[in-house]
Amino acid sequence: MGFLTYGCENDPSTIGLEALPSSDLLSANSTENIIYGSNFVPDSIVSDNSSMNQYPYGIIGYFNDPMFGRTKADMVTEVTLSANPPDFRYDPATGEIDEAKFFPDSVVLNLAYVFENWYGDPEAEHTIQVYELAERLDTAFSDSRYFSDFEILGKYYSQLLGQKTISAADTLSDSTWQSQNYVNVISLTLDNQLRDKLFNLTEDELKDRNLLKNRFNGLYITTTDPADPTRPGSLIKINLEHELTNLTLHYRKEFRELVGEDDEEGTLLEVRKMRYIFPINPEARSFNRFEHDHTDKIEVNTPNAERLMIQGMAGSQAQIDLRPLIAEWADSLTSTDPKYGISGVDLIFYADTFHNSPDLFTPINTTLSITHRSENNIPIVASAVDKDGENIPAFRFSSASYDAENNSYTFSMNQAYFEKAARGELEVTPFYLTIPFTQFSFKRVILFNNVSDHPPVFKVRYVTY
Incomplete structure (x- = not known):
């Protein structure tokens, strides 16, 4: 996993500031960091029709x-x-x-x-x-x-x-x-x-x-x-x-x-x-x-891979480690002069749709999931237990739909999770991008990764006051 800060901009139109008194408002901003994931191939996945599997x-x-x-x-x-x-x-x-x-x-x-x-x-x-x-x-x-x-x-x-x-x-x-x-x-x-x-x-x-x-x-x-x-x-x-x-x-x-x-x-x-x-x-x-058999096709376990390759049927997944980026906010969220308020955290991935053969029927999957993995390699809801014993979901929604206009998938992080993680009140573990109900789906998605155009972005919107 690698990351690089490449942008900071005033973005008041996209931030919910109604919770702050107008007299206290000093500045509304956002910062964007490039985040590199790595391809990961699980040994296996649960592939039966039991439990939560809804589409056998x-x-x-x-x-x-x-x-x-x-x-x-x-x-x-x-x-x-x-x-x-x-x-x-x-x-x-x-x-x-x-x-x-x-x-x-x-x-x-x-x-x-x-x-x-x-x-x-x-x-x-x-x-x-x-x-x-x-x-x-x-x-x-x-x-x-x-x-x-x-x-x-x-x-x-x-x-x-x-x-x-x-x-x-x-x-x-x-x-x-x-x-x-x-x-x-x-x-x-x-x-x-x-x-x-x-x-x-x-x-x-x-x-x-x-x-x-x-x-x-x-x-x-x-x-x-x-x-x-x-x-x-x-x-x-x-x-x-x-x-x-x-x-x-x-x-x-x-x-x-x-x-x-x-x-x-x-x-x-x-x-x-x-x-x-x-x-x-x-x-x-x-x-x-x-x-x-992914031989010579997928670069695994390295942030240098140009593409993140996400496939159903126990195929490749993308591993995303946000710990370094979240940790960078530790000082800001404990600062009193100025004070920081988080108004939104997004994880954005851009799809590479240029590698589809016109002779083959290979539509991209229009939904991606972001999950954690259980000990049995079962995708589970991404969450963590805070110091008070409360289970905090990592994202507002565990799936993201394909945005055709922007050619992207956007996951919105739970604000409470981000703030508690930055303050060290819960443990951040790697996330995995998967095809929903992967045991019953043969579709796949290719995302840009370690490339100059359209790499993954970790965007934090905040105010100082």
Whole structure:
């Protein structure tokens, strides 16, 4: 981290001075310091759908990002039971299995996504492969968490359940994609062995979600390695809570007429096609896995990096250390002649939007978060406990929206945090710039850093009186 003071200006129009008596007002000013961050790559992040994660998505695919390097993403998920128990195999009148009437047809995995829920080349082809998990996942909403570097080898059966080659755009026209409420679904017919396992679930397993997960652990959904890894490829974001994302068992009920005592098969009168949906919802544990190769793409752990590279999916983040700059205000905030009053503190970052390839769909993320990190690498609200034991948020809002007019993201620091930090009443620890809900987002942002034009700025507005 480095910094450089480069500006001090009268800025009375932007400062709230109504709290000070006009007779006492001497001067309204602001000072700006250049602040250099550094790129940081976490070992892993929590990537499951438990706790505070509000937007569960599965990400699959391969993307060779010209700025960030290569990323491969795949996912693991359970399925659960629908609200209504299935009626196949069991005669509701007797509760007994009625094998003469019900027959399995197929089991299909459906993965739903919408327009532009992709990143990279939407025409790039992927071969999706599906495997059955060999171990049960921990219960949803439990304290145990799943991380983005979860070792999957040995955790799934080697038999391939099904595969399909697709592209994100799926050869559909723009008008189809952009039609109201259109949802595209990737459907993969899986192996008959899984079909039969689900069809032959016991009555208890069809009533108890926990027993179901003991019998069927879930699915590992991945893609084959690309034939040409130098090609861009793409990533696809699957909506795991959409009703069209599910595992569907298709079966049929046959109605036959028996003629005479010796007629064991009977005459087929009607075939009724039926289905039972195993949903993927919050009761089904799921998580994403990510593999990154940033070699020769991102300068890490140095303030000399020209760009701050912020990527979702457990990718790179930016580390910002404000301790030296805040400490510079210690004397001013304890001064009595003159007295200083802080009216605003902003941390401003400028986006580099010049490195987007016209041939790839790589929009910047329009929101950035500034956080601290827990011991388990979980992004948490940036705050500190003061000497009185009160938890003080570091920023007024933990996220900043992209300002297209100024090409920037601005974080406003909590005035109480700044003043207490400057006076040594709370500990300042490094901050991290991240993509919100990074475990479910494949977007990224590039910020100017150690460059002459548009470096990050730490701006303090104040009055003396």
